[in-house]
Amino acid sequence: MKKLLIFTLVALLSIFFIDRSYSKQNQAALQQMLISKIEEEQFTTDEIELDFEELFDFKWDKVYVFKPYTPIDEVNKQLGFTWLGAKSTGIDYRDDVNLIVFVENNQVAQYIELPRSYGDIVVKNHQAFEVNKS
Secondary structure (H helix, E strand, O other), X not given: OHHHHHHHHHHHHHHHHHHHHHHHHHHHHHHHHHHHHHHHHOOOOOEEEEEHHHHOOOOOOEEEEEOOOOOHHHHHHHHOOOOOOHHHHOOOOOOOEEEEXXXXXXXXXXXXXXXXXXXXXXXXXXXXXXXXXX
């Protein structure tokens, strides 16, 4: 019985770390995709309009943008649920990123930390966003 319990615990921990590793890789890929799109568009203007539905192919129903120094309580209040991963983003004390959070069925589907060196994000509607380099 102890062997089964230990095996189950090891398997669960392995799944947790593999999932976490995959999630970080996926997050980095999404961030790079967004940065590439911004860099591509910046040659023409300082204000870029982005359509996240067109840019990203994963499922989400809502998207939120949190500016630097947004308190974790405010993040959770706007999301309408407690996101346990919010604290790990450091958005409450960082001034170098905007946090973009994609939600599906009241759960965080994905999030992207966009460095402010690429501009600040302004929400136009549920799917269109502007990046201002001012």
